[in-house]
Amino acid sequence: MSSVIVRNVAKYLPETVKNREEMRTHFASVGAQIDGLFDVGGRENHPYIQDYREETSVTMATKACEALLEKEGLTLEDVQGFFFVSDAPEYTVPSNAITIVNALGAGNDGAVKFVMDLNQNCTGLLSSFDMVSAYMKTRKDLKRCVLVSVFNSTHISHKENPATYGFLTDGSSALLLEKIDQKGKGILDSDTLIGSDGWELMSFPSAGYSKVFKEETSLRERTLRWDVGPAGWIPDKYMEVLPGLLERNGLAELDVDYFICSQFHEGLVKRTCELMESTMDKWLFVSRSYGYAGNASPGFAFEEGLRSGKFTEGKTIVWFSFGAGYTLSALLYRF
């Protein structure tokens, strides 16, 4: 039996970082106050691309992958599979994964045999990791794969809306996945939940891509619809999944070393921690430092766990998130 582990993680964040003061000034100009929201949600630094003509989902993801390969002293020749996860793809033809392979290899595809683009919104990285992990185990030739996740909020957010421009930022995280001849490591189990009522309240582009190029479609309809209400019900959804996931693996909260909840909102993390009868020292939250780059953010938190020395051999974590739709994805992972 083999396991698929996260060998390393790297991230890319745009150099332009707007701090609390700059965001306060920006939103004051449109009559919005953001301090209460930022205090509860957990925001200080907001990385954004400087120029949409220079930075895209593809360029950000490429930089995260370059950083990842450099950390491990590898080149594209050492990677057999390449998976791109985003709800802000730069292309639909070809796959973004192909364009990144090309950028990394300078036209030399080396050993890469498989590419795929995936999208499950803010839970995309976690559910894709689960799928890719299963796939790597069935394909002998996929020993090392890159799973890169990226979000381009600048393309999607409304500048006057604190819930989008204030809460969503840009960036990419890249995971190096490796298949090892050892059982009981990597993803031990997973669970998910979905719900589709009211999906249209958060949709992009709200008119649908087939209408965005048409003259009759208003500029507003070409972009993001964000009419969702308060998110206070989300921790209850987590409770429909997390206790059961632990229990069926013979585990309880005490057996879990760390939790990585969705990085969207610190208040929801605290509430989930309470419901799980846990303590916040076991819960990672990094969006004050790095912003919230959607599906890429679970990777930022995982990297922080590695960097800080928390994630050592044998440690058990529960890594979970929540996304548009809705989707809920939870992984039980062992180092």
Added chain:
Amino acid sequence: MSSVIVRNVAKYLPETVKNREEMRTHFASVGAQIDGLFDVGGRENHPYIQDYREETSVTMATKACEALLEKEGLTLEDVQGFFFVSDAPEYTVPSNAITIVNALGAGNDGAVKFVMDLNQNCTGLLSSFDMVSAYMKTRKDLKRCVLVSVFNSTHISHKENPATYGFLTDGSSALLLEKIDQKGKGILDSDTLIGSDGWELMSFPSAGYSKVFKEETSLRERTLRWDVGPAGWIPDKYMEVLPGLLERNGLAELDVDYFICSQFHEGLVKRTCELMESTMDKWLFVSRSYGYAGNASPGFAFEEGLRSGKFTEGKTIVWFSFGAGYTLSALLYRF
């Protein structure tokens, strides 16, 4: 050991079908002759959506799924996973899979626990089936899944270009995947190949999504770039994969009952058949009847194999295709 099999397949084709004569008239008006192209490539009927305001990738895929469930006498309650494959998604937020689940269930998500959107262009259905098959085997709760593939050429093609509007059509195919307690069925093995040189010669939107809403981006750049040359080299790429895939499974051409090659171009199918030292009676090609709806077309051919009684218990097929990027995907499948 379990296997994941294709229990059934259904398709949706738009009601508006342009025949050879109508296409000839259309292209004559822009100075292009299409008969030679259609004879060699294998085209007669061209199904297109009637009105882009009424039909989209989501509505077409929903109809294919409805037909699939009806064929099997099932409802959404009987399906645990839902996978959407397309390079013409209608939304990126939320996943298109979520919107189809909603349409099928009238707001009642029933038993569906997992959704994912995937894109690998014209090989998307095959490679997604391979990934989903592996995933279903690791997740106890995913016993029956729908894998729906769709292409909206109307959104992408240039009306004056015989290679796009003349060769690409609209439609959707849906596969019902089922996990059974029996080994040696379903996908026995798979192989893939990619190449990324010159990916930008076939790209959509050619300017990248992050620029399509900007005034400085020309209408042409907002749509498809199709500057690829002749496709005569593709059969040689198949030969880098197919013989090896058979050989490592102890099989030769004689052991394969049927081949489903890419449905893009009949001439390339014939050439591949020759290179494989096979005979055309074992090769399925359905694009004269149904057009070529990109990633959905492998599903059309598979359905034809089922419908015609060719695909019976114990039969072995090789199902493969080629897509933008490029990507090449080949499955060895047993009934």
